[in-house]
Amino acid sequence: DGGITQSPKYLFRKEGQNVTLSCEQNLNHDAMYWYRQDPGQGLRLIYYSQIVNDFQKGDIAEGYSVSREKKESFPLTVTSAQKNPTAFYLCASSMVTEAQDTQYFGPGTRLTVL
Amino acid sequence: GQQLNQSPQSMFIQEGEDVSMNCTSSSIFNTWLWYKQDPGEGPVLLIALYKAGELTSNGRLTAQFGITRKDSFLNISASIPSDVGIYFCAGQLRSQGNLIFGKGTKLSVKP
Numbered sequence: 001d002g003g004i005t006q007s008p009k010y011l012f013r014k015e016g017q018n019v020t021l022s023c024e025q026n027l028n029h030d031a032m033y034w035y036r037q038d039p040g041q042g043l044r045l046i047y048y049s050q051i052v053n054d055f056q057k058g059d060i061a062e063g064y065s066v067s068r069e070k071k072e073s074f075p076l077t078v079t080s081a082q083k084n085p086t087a088f089y090l091c092a093s094s095m096v097t098e099a100q101d102t103q104y105f106g107p108g109t110r111l112t113v114l
Numbered sequence: 115g116q117q118l119n120q121s122p123q124s125m126f127i128q129e130g131e132d133v134s135m136n137c138t139s140s141s142i143f144n145t146w147l148w149y150k151q152d153p154g155e156g157p158v159l160l161i162a163l164y165k166a167g168e169l170t171s172n173g174r175l176t177a178q179f180g181i182t183r184k185d186s187f188l189n190i191s192a193s194i195p196s197d198v199g200i201y202f203c204a205g206q207l208r209s210q211g212n213l214i215f216g217k218g219t220k221l222s223v224k225p
Binding site for chain 2: 004006033040041042043044045048058088090101102103104105106107108110
């Protein structure tokens with residue numbers, strides 16, 4: 001099946017540890033995105049990438065890092081510098097055309113810092 | 115970062131009633147999207163709008179791209195229990211590739 005997969009579904013981490021969240025898509029989409037969702041708030045953009053080996057910071061990039069070595073994959077690392085990492089993390093992807101930039105989301109990863 | 119104003123924040127309705135929610139922005143958008151999110155899941159795209167004034171339906175859902183390009187609404191007719199969830203609007207600014215999201219409308223439906 002075509003789609004976006006995120007793993008793991010639930011992740012627990014001790015304070016001070018880095019952790020990497022996986023995002024893979026087989027939709028042949030050019031662009032990929034990472035969002036953070038907190039209760040009662042909308043989605044906030046962490047990082048995005050419109051082409052392999054290139055990515056840009058979103059609104060809340062501090063304490064996070066990404067890589068885009070392959071078109072299909074866009075892993076997100078939550079570093080120990082992120083002060084409040086407990087949240088629901090969503091990955092999305094889209095084609096990038098002049099007319100349309102519709103984003104499709106994965107199922108999400110819930111990260112809890114113990 | 116900029117956010118859209120989405121209202122209402124929450125709605126409690128009876129099964130069979132119609133629902134209306136909207137989003138407004140101070141900026142012009144060239145794309146409006148409406149998503150539904152179930153608890154613990156990723157948002158699912160409901161309707162995408164690409165032209166000012168466009169009115170698009172998807173089953174019992176109807177959405178419109180405001181003529182000023184600064185607003186959009188979503189209507190749900192004859193609501194059913196599975197309509198429960200959080201509905202998000204999202205807009206794309208002309209000069210950027212990323213989406214701006216509203217804070218969501220939480221819909222509860224009483225059987």
